[in-house]
Amino acid sequence: RKEVEQDPGPFNVPEGATVAFNCTYSNSASQSFFWYRQDCRKEPKLLMSVYSSGNEDGRFTAQLNRASQYISLLIRDSKLSDSATYLCVVSPPSGYNKLIFGAGTRLAVHP
Amino acid sequence: DAGITQSPRYKITETGRQVTLMCHQTWSHSYMFWYRQDLGHGLRLIYYSAAADITDKGEVPDGYVVSRSKTENFPLTLESATRSQTSVYFCASSDKRGKYNEQFFGPGTRLTVL
Numbered sequence: 327r328k329e330v331e332q333d334p335g336p337f338n339v340p341e342g343a344t345v346a347f348n349c350t351y352s353n354s355a356s357q358s359f360f361w362y363r364q365d366c367r368k369e370p371k372l373l374m375s376v377y378s379s380g381n382e383d384g385r386f387t388a389q390l391n392r393a394s395q396y397i398s399l400l401i402r403d404s405k406l407s408d409s410a411t412y413l414c415v416v417s418p419p420s421g422y423n424k425l426i427f428g429a430g431t432r433l434a435v436h437p
Numbered sequence: 438d439a440g441i442t443q444s445p446r447y448k449i450t451e452t453g454r455q456v457t458l459m460c461h462q463t464w465s466h467s468y469m470f471w472y473r474q475d476l477g478h479g480l481r482l483i484y485y486s487a488a489a490d491i492t493d494k495g496e497v498p499d500g501y502v503v504s505r506s507k508t509e510n511f512p513l514t515l516e517s518a519t520r521s522q523t524s525v526y527f528c529a530s531s532d533k534r535g536k537y538n539e540q541f542f543g544p545g546t547r548l549t550v551l
Contacts, residue, residue, distance in 0.1 A: 334477075358538055360538075360539075367545075368544070368545075369527055369542035369543060369544055369545055370480070370527070370542050371542070372539050372540075375539075413479065413480070417538050423467075423468045423531045423533060423538045423540070424470075424482065424485060424495075424538075425538060425540055426482075427472075427479045427480040427481075428479055429477060429478060429479035430479055
């Protein structure tokens, strides 16, 4: 079983739509949680951290459910520029600032 | 502010040749990482380093060697390249004082082994 699992998609949505991604992680001792964004053939970049209480950044809302070991990302009012691959990322308890990346969920927003 | 750079950006080599991928960061970050990214696997950690002269294996270290004699540089060497090492390689760094383990990535090196 992979340590971080995501639906690869693609999710094809029209502009203005709301779309949600989920991911699950296997290690209940994982410490920190993130969503990274990766544009085609580019490097990953941090989109947002995920807190137990849930957090929002503009059109993006992230939630963490430790009991069920899943993380979600909600994107409201999708823009064409949101088209990318979204990587679910978990920090294991071993330290050294290591991160474990999911394989990503691809989003395509069309006019 | 150059940030984190990788060279070369593209490399084509032949099976059995030695190849070194360079990574340089200007932030004096303590931690540096090498990943490879392949379709269906996402980013997989090859090696990481907590400081100069401290390195350790990640998930897929076989066939790779690293060194870190200076904080800012973290070269990755493929001692005898194989076709299965055709991939996109990303270098990343993070600061142990930084927020929530955020890693900053270089632009990647696309390596093809013929």
